Amino acid sequence: MICILLVAGHGTVLETQIKVYEGLVYMDFSRTLMDERGYGSYVSMDMGALPPFWLAYLSDPSDSGRIHSNIRQRWLSGEPLVVEAMRTFAELADRARVALENRDWTTLAQLMDQNFELRRTVYTDECLGPGNLKMVRLAKKFGSAVKLPGSGGAVVGLCPDPTQLVALRQAFQEAGCVFCLLTPFNPAANADPPTQRQAAQRSGPGTGP
Numbered sequence: 001m002i003c004i005l006l007v008a009g010h011g012t013v014l015e016t017q018i019k020v021y022e023g024l025v026y027m028d029f030s031r032t033l034m035d036e037r038g039y040g041s042y043v044s045m046d047m048g049a050l051p052p053f054w055l056a057y058l059s060d061p062s063d064s065g066r067i068h069s070n071i072r073q074r075w076l077s078g079e080p081l082v083v084e085a086m087r088t089f090a091e092l093a094d095r096a097r098v099a100l101e102n103r104d105w106t107t108l109a110q111l112m113d114q115n116f117e118l119r120r121t122v123y124t125d126e127c128l129g130p131g132n133l134k135m136v137r138l139a140k141k142f143g144s145a146v147k148l149p150g151s152g153g154a155v156v157g158l159c160p161d162p163t164q165l166v167a168l169r170q171a172f173q174e175a176g177c178v179f180c181l182l183t184p185f186n187p188a189a190n191a192d193p194p195t196q197r198q199a200a201q202r203s204g205p206g207t208g209p
Helices: 013-021 031-037 071-074 080-102 105-123 128-143 162-174 196-203
Strands: 004-009 024-031 041-044 055-059 145-147 154-158 178-183
Touching: 004 031, 013 041, 024 031, 024 080, 055 128, 055 162, 071 080, 071 145, 080 105, 105 145, 105 154, 128 154, 162 178, 162 196
Parallel strands: 004 024
Antiparallel strands: 024 041, 055 154, 055 178, 145 154
């Protein structure tokens, strides 16, 4: 099962929540919503015409604990760089939602690149690690947008020029990585999705930004 996630605001336990909803989901964890009812807003989006996303990962993936080692504490301490970055991540998610709805893949690719560069600024190259940075550099050689989909050890990309995908796959495989085109699971053909409250209850309480 492949799930695609857009997040706006400060949310947690995201991996569990997307497993509940499945598919392409826009999540809003604004402080107002969380304070008022204890869970965010979840919007399932149209998956009818997604662009060709791809995924590559290292055979020896990163330790997510290392990548996230001090971000929560920096957030709780009110560090301006981290607080502003989280706000910007939310804005990028809002803009990505519009790009997806308009099928504007050029803008979506630009937003993916901006997401990675912002993450790089906050987490630093030392924290992201040479393996992740190597995969990002490799993708950019072929003109592909690229970002980290999670804590590390993998990258997800969008190649505006589909004719580059064969060469891109070969380059990643020669670099010792696993490369695959994504075929997102569309839950629309299955049972009705859970209510927002049910999803929040199944995934548990939040713990940070």
